[in-house]
Amino acid sequence: MANPFYRRDVISTRDMTREEMDLLFNATDRIRGMNMQERLSLCRGRVLCYLFFEPSTRTRLSFEAAMASIGGSSIGIASGKESSMEKGESLVDTIRVVDSYSDVIVLRHRMDGSARLAAEVASNPVINAGSGAEEHPTQAMLDLYTILKEKGRIDGLRIGIVGDLKYSRTVYSLLYALAMYRVDVHLVAPPLLRIRRESLYAMDSLSIREHDSIDEVVDTLDVIYVTRIQRERFPDAQEYEKVKHSYVIDDRVLARARSDAIVLHPLPRVDEVAYHVDSDARARYFKQASYGKDVRAALLALMINAIPPV
């Protein structure tokens, strides 16, 4: 079987098929089942270069931990302030330079389309770790893997996505990916934070309903996916003030949720999931983050062709 991930850019979940997603999840399962020696032998001597021009802790650390867990190493910059882009260097020039230092480039950048541009320039594969308000495809991969592991399936589920649907790039990657499955999606957001209309064309096959309040739908959901309000992407601080506390998942909401529902969040959270929810058995967001490392390790191993596709 040919490996569709080998030396491939990962820019958008729209570029993927369901078979490829299955293949990635299968590789993730295999990596999780390996002993440490087996894992460490996968990508020994391989180098990941991360370029994070926007702040991040978990995604960057998750990639570093993933690469370390399969025997590779990581180099990179963790903020735009450390880079020559502060001196006026273009993204294109930066990519051309680091392309020769590594096997895979992982890019986070505040502009939409930045990863696609980087992939056009680099000869080595590029992973989009967040491009403006556009996409964050590896987050969607780990979201789906979490749903699969925690619910046993993806098809047939009722999935509620709550919060900042306008600016949250994880939501777009997740919706494009969910369009490959037979699921009912319920989008819950205040009117100011509803999904960007121009993105709906890529979700034609998806059953989507929109709601103003989580109360309208919470008792029917299998998955409650909550997102942070992306304060940094609001063009106007007043707009942010209007919506900043507009939804909170707390005991009151969870009292109405199904007993077998799961609560996910791409993290970091601010106050949209109350801290006391952490101790509820339905809260799975920290487990989600832990799966993320393994999904990213599998993705890297496949891109480097260190693990055979099955």
Next chain:
Amino acid sequence: MSEEQLLVRRIREGTVIDHIDAGKALLVLRALGITGREGSVVTVAMNVPSVKLGKKDIIKIEGRLLAADETNKIALIAPKATINIVSDYRVREKRRVELPDEFIGVFNCPNPSCISNSERSVASRIEVLDKEKQKLRCWYCRRILEANELISSIH
């Protein structure tokens, strides 16, 4: 001699772009990248009476024979335009404009957060997904775009 012919003299060799929607001639020049600094004679006639369009603009570019892939750049701005390639005072080729598969460097992506607007060395790239429905998309940021927002981007 018709009023139209009186307004704009015949050219010996070059390209005549006729049936441009009235008022769009300057946008057409911008889309073609013609600034006037090239040195050749460029004649622009605006709001010329026209049987077909009521009013139209006409551009005559002397000494330059524009190929179809150049003139197709104006298909969004002036979809009814006709291109006449003239040599020795005769029209040697007459063609319409057609939407190309993509526009490179013609329009700016109207999404201010698109990378194509911030990288100096990058030319914008607008894909035409559906020529009949004029479905357009920025290749970089993947936003679906309206013809009107693209046209206003080159004002």
